[in-house]
Amino acid sequence: MCYLRYSCVLLLMFIQINSDDHSAFAIPMHHTQSKPALRFATYNLWNVMWQWPARKYKVAGLIASANPHVIGVVEARVDLSSKKAKRFDQLEDLKHLLPKFRYTYFAPSTLIRGLEFEGIALLSQVKLQDFHIKNLTFKHVPVVDTNTRVLLSATIVLNNWPIHIFLTHLSYHRQQQCENVAQVAKSVLNSPALHSNADGGGSVVLMGDLNTYSDFPDPLAILTSGDPITSSNGCFHIWRHAGYIPMKFLGDGVITPPLHFEDCWNVNEKNDKAFNDLKYGLTFSNLPSPGLVSRPDRMLVTRKGPLTPMHAITIGQGPVLEPSYRWLVLYRRLRSMMRNQECEWDCGPKAKCMCGVCVRDADSKCSPDCAKCYGLKQNVILHALAVLPTIAFSIYFSFWATSRQKRRVYVSCKFFVLRTVACIFLIAGFLYVISVHFWANPALSELYNFLPEELYIGDHLMVVTHFALSS
Numbered sequence: 001m002c003y004l005r006y007s008c009v010l011l012l013m014f015i016q017i018n019s020d021d022h023s024a025f026a027i028p029m030h031h032t033q034s035k036p037a038l039r040f041a042t043y044n045l046w047n048v049m050w051q052w053p054a055r056k057y058k059v060a061g062l063i064a065s066a067n068p069h070v071i072g073v074v075e076a077r078v079d080l081s082s083k084k085a086k087r088f089d090q091l092e093d094l095k096h097l098l099p100k101f102r103y104t105y106f107a108p109s110t111l112i113r114g115l116e117f118e119g120i121a122l123l124s125q126v127k128l129q130d131f132h133i134k135n136l137t138f139k140h141v142p143v144v145d146t147n148t149r150v151l152l153s154a155t156i157v158l159n160n161w162p163i164h165i166f167l168t169h170l171s172y173h174r175q176q177q178c179e180n181v182a183q184v185a186k187s188v189l190n191s192p193a194l195h196s197n198a199d200g201g202g203s204v205v206l207m208g209d210l211n212t213y214s215d216f217p218d219p220l221a222i223l224t225s226g227d228p229i230t231s232s233n234g235c236f237h238i239w240r241h242a243g244y245i246p247m248k249f250l251g252d253g254v255i256t257p258p259l260h261f262e263d264c265w266n267v268n269e270k271n272d273k274a275f276n277d278l279k280y281g282l283t284f285s286n287l288p289s290p291g292l293v294s295r296p297d298r299m300l301v302t303r304k305g306p307l308t309p310m311h312a313i314t315i316g317q318g319p320v321l322e323p324s325y326r327w328l329v330l331y332r333r334l335r336s337m338m339r340n341q342e343c344e345w346d347c348g349p350k351a352k353c354m355c356g357v358c359v360r361d362a363d364s365k366c367s368p369d370c371a372k373c374y375g376l377k378q379n380v381i382l383h384a385l386a387v388l389p390t391i392a393f394s395i396y397f398s399f400w401a402t403s404r405q406k407r408r409v410y411v412s413c414k415f416f417v418l419r420t421v422a423c424i425f426l427i428a429g430f431l432y433v434i435s436v437h438f439w440a441n442p443a444l445s446e447l448y449n450f451l452p453e454e455l456y457i458g459d460h461l462m463v464v465t466h467f468a469l470s471s
Helices: 002-016 052-066 090-097 174-190 192-198 218-224 236-242 266-271 273-279 323-339 376-400 404-411 413-439 442-446
Strands: 038-044 070-079 103-113 116-124 129-136 149-158 161-169 203-209 261-263 292-294 297-302 307-315 351-354 357-360 462-469
Touching: 038 052, 038 161, 038 203, 038 297, 052 090, 052 307, 052 323, 052 462, 070 090, 070 103, 070 161, 070 203, 090 103, 090 116, 103 149, 116 149, 116 161, 129 174, 149 174, 161 174, 174 203, 174 218, 174 236, 218 261, 218 297, 261 266, 266 307, 297 307, 297 462, 323 357
Parallel strands: 038 070, 161 203
Antiparallel strands: 038 462, 070 116, 103 116, 129 149, 149 161, 203 297, 261 297, 307 462, 351 357
16 A cells, blocks of 8 residues: 555645645634633744644644634744745744734744744734843853743733733753743833733733743742742742842842742632643643653733633644645655755654655665665656556546446447557556555655654644633
């Protein structure tokens, strides 16, 4: 059956080879009959890992199914190059697939190459305003994580209530994370948003990938703890001496948390203890195993204000099982192999780059000019010249055989020549399909040798919180 699968991939490729419009794979936006007043979501896009040109339709479908008013995404790639020079522009892709999200704002953090940046972004169905971007620097801890971290803030207004949104992606290094959180706290404390909240004029939402570890929750204490913070906290000394926390919050051997956020996931414990025990809100996994291991993706809201979290959910778990998605992945892999360029993403420790794609359990890396990749495009074209007539004639005569009258015409002498030519093509094409894996370019055998990760929407789950908004 391997040759049949390969032929189907080729057919799909030649139908779509000059088109990047795969809207048939997109999932339309759904609406529920009873919906909360406001929905927020946060999601790690996993940058362009593992076939973003195929994965984007599933990501768009995931966002559509949640239908949030505002979603914050991290690890987003935006390319400011001309259209012909662009590699990936995830915001542009999502805006095309999700036209209801008319308002977007991107905060670049890391330059990838040329004019391609990675950063964080807000996508909204309601108008965004009052944008601010702050770089989170490291002055008081050793720099192990060299990625630039930023804090993006914006405001929406609903029912005359201002909702102040902060989005960030904190460092994965624990001590740098401590300093990140302190800078976030200082920015929130100094922003008009908090003063508005203190006067009863709105709510503050902080969300994103906070890179929180289950065995090191200490950084979040400065945001969510209701008790004084002591030296037992792993971030205590950084917070006390870095100058980010105002002096009025620094006591004798303790720090009084200056902010009072509530983790929106905790509302599930209040409403349904069994649900909380079952799910735990875990959102990250090193795919494909050992499964969900931590909860870095968070959504926090000020305890005082018009927003009240009703319940929170996570969506997007597990691999995509639809055969159409697998065909699309195979098509994208074959397209990359024909271009024979360097892989567009890091293959990780379990695979090596070969002829433009990541190949599982490969013995060694094969650069575009290596012998195994040479002549691949020519072999694929020759294969297609045999496969496509085979498929065409099969469909043609299958259609004719559905009518008795046409069947009689088919067997008549009038069509003897056509029948003979058709049989020759069918037999030759069939034998070619069977033998192609034995004598064609050996790189073709690597088409199906991909990692399980390529069938996942992402390595993070999306966190969606439903809020009640005061009238």
